[in-house]
Amino acid sequence: MLSSSMTLYLIFCCAFIILVWGALVPFRAGLLYNGTVYCMAVGGYFAAFAAKDLGWPFWLCILGAAVVGAILGFLPALGFSRTSGIVTAVASMALIFIIQSVIRNLDFLGGTRGIRGIPKIEHLLLYSVILVVVLGAFLYRLNHSKLGRALEAIGTDPDMATTLGINVKVMTVFSLTISSIFGAVSGAVYAFNMRTIYPETFGFSLLLSVMTMLFVGGRYTQWGVFISVPLLWGLPQWVPASINSFTQIIYGVILVVILMARPEGIITRELPGRIQHLFARSKEKGAGTV
Amino acid sequence: MEQTNVLKVENLSVYYGPICAVRKIDLEVNQGEIVALIGSNGAGKSTLINAILGIQRARGGTITFLGQNITRLKTERIVASGISVVPEGRGMLADMTVLENLQLGAYHHKGDYGPMLEKVFSYFPILSDRKTQKAGTLSGGEQQMLAISRALMGEPRLVLLDEPSLALSPAYVDKIFQFLVEMKKQGLTILLSEQNARKALQYADRGYVLDLGVTVMNGPAQELAVNPEVKRAYLGGE
Numbered sequence A: 001m002l003s004s005s006m007t008l009y010l011i012f013c014c015a016f017i018i019l020v021w022g023a024l025v026p027f028r029a030g031l032l033y034n035g036t037v038y039c040m041a042v043g044g045y046f047a048a049f050a051a052k053d054l055g056w057p058f059w060l061c062i063l064g065a066a067v068v069g070a071i072l073g074f075l076p077a078l079g080f081s082r083t084s085g086i087v088t089a090v091a092s093m094a095l096i097f098i099i100q101s102v103i104r105n106l107d108f109l110g111g112t113r114g115i116r117g118i119p120k121i122e123h124l125l126l127y128s129v130i131l132v133v134v135l136g137a138f139l140y141r142l143n144h145s146k147l148g149r150a151l152e153a154i155g156t157d158p159d160m161a162t163t164l165g166i167n168v169k170v171m172t173v174f175s176l177t178i179s180s181i182f183g184a185v186s187g188a189v190y191a192f193n194m195r196t197i198y199p200e201t202f203g204f205s206l207l208l209s210v211m212t213m214l215f216v217g218g219r220y221t222q223w224g225v226f227i228s229v230p231l232l233w234g235l236p237q238w239v240p241a242s243i244n245s246f247t248q249i250i251y252g253v254i255l256v257v258i259l260m261a262r263p264e265g266i267i268t269r270e271l272p273g274r275i276q277h278l279f280a281r282s283k284e285k286g287a288g289t290v
Numbered sequence B: 001m002e003q004t005n006v007l008k009v010e011n012l013s014v015y016y017g018p019i020c021a022v023r024k025i026d027l028e029v030n031q032g033e034i035v036a037l038i039g040s041n042g043a044g045k046s047t048l049i050n051a052i053l054g055i056q057r058a059r060g061g062t063i064t065f066l067g068q069n070i071t072r073l074k075t076e077r078i079v080a081s082g083i084s085v086v087p088e089g090r091g092m093l094a095d096m097t098v099l100e101n102l103q104l105g106a107y108h109h110k111g112d113y114g115p116m117l118e119k120v121f122s123y124f125p126i127l128s129d130r131k132t133q134k135a136g137t138l139s140g141g142e143q144q145m146l147a148i149s150r151a152l153m154g155e156p157r158l159v160l161l162d163e164p165s166l167a168l169s170p171a172y173v174d175k176i177f178q179f180l181v182e183m184k185k186q187g188l189t190i191l192l193s194e195q196n197a198r199k200a201l202q203y204a205d206r207g208y209v210l211d212l213g214v215t216v217m218n219g220p221a222q223e224l225a226v227n228p229e230v231k232r233a234y235l236g237g238e
């Protein structure tokens, strides 16, 4: 059996993998969307409230969080789709501060004290892994579909994408909504794992972690998160307590170094293809010797 | 019976701020022809093409495609209705693969684009060989083949090509025009702009000569090719 701290750690990893995937979807379309953290707060609070005060079962909470996240992500996306990528990056950051102060002022969500005593979920690790598999499969399908290619075309050259008949605004809203769903599900998993939730969690330092995980893992493939999230989420736990308070600085430094040294991240766009190629070649060789 | 025109442009004017780039142009493209827009740099060829696509808004006049008024439609609707473009400079999505570029060309294809992909690959086997390679790594001529193939992937009714021969070696220019003639025989309708008037008039059925945003002449390509004025201004004299 896994130790309880290990279980806790793995579930957090699942939550953050889903969260970074959420940031990855609009990134493909050339949008740095910071609203995934906002939707994480929405999903987390929804799940906490539904589970504790309404007594909803786990999967219903997840589903509800996804729906509420989709709606609350869709509405600002309508506005973002009319603006440039830079405006989206800045304005979506503002969403984080807005949701924090809204929650602080809502008594039924516990205000600044947050919600404590969220019901314990048996087999949460298993459920989290299931969510990672399901959402990962969905993302894979999306990336390799017509819509995924359209998103990438928008990220590469929005004018050319329009000329190919792609509706850039609609696709922008679509990508931000998908991103919000991922963010909200991640928040729900996070809340069930922490069993308490308070507004301060969903602030700038969380955003910094997400961006570091995104850029370190590689922003062009969905596989990088399996390296970057466990490493970076583990980091604060493994370093000596004396420098633990410097984690944010460490994240910041890692982010800057990666951006300079390996702008595409650890897992680059070409890497999966190259590995496949390598396997194919060694197989060929193997077949040749028989 | 009235001849079936695929595209009809009437009295079209396009401005950039106060600058008039296209002034009251009338133009028709009939089913199954290649029509060439001839004109020197700055004549308004690209502006006209962009206006047909809805990228530039017309200030006056109407554009009709297959009987439907598309003057105010959005670009993506116009493309979906059956017009595709090979933009000036080819518009490669350089970081995406050759295959992805082709698949994006079929974005509005209703059914299975597989047969069209086969067809394109049979005409340009090099694209099949390079399909997993990034489009940006192709040579200029190969990129032009890809751009044209991509424009055909959605099986459009009308293809607009903005200076397809630009910066291509003569061997490629002929190859590409021959391909367009072949496509025409299969029922495609083509409107292309060219500074290379000689080549364009050699392969086109009809031509329009543009100068400073107005049509100064139009007629069958063979007639334009021997017209003394056209010869002097666009075919390097004689």
Ligand SMILES: Nc1ncnc2c1ncn2[C@@H]1O[C@H](COP(=O)(O)OP(=O)(O)O)[C@@H](O)[C@H]1O
Residues within 6 Å of the ligand: B016, B019, B020, B021, B039, B040, B041, B042, B043, B044, B045, B046, B047, B048
């Ligand atoms: N984006 C623009 N803004 C202002 N003027 C433009 C713009 N694009 C083209 N023009 C002007 O419109 C005229 C026609 O240009 P264009 O359509 O590109 O000609 P062509 O394609 O025949 O070379 C030129 O005088 C050009 O300077």
Ligand SMILES: [Mg+2]
Residues within 6 Å of the ligand: B045, B046, B047, B088, B162, B163
């Ligand atoms: Mg031009």
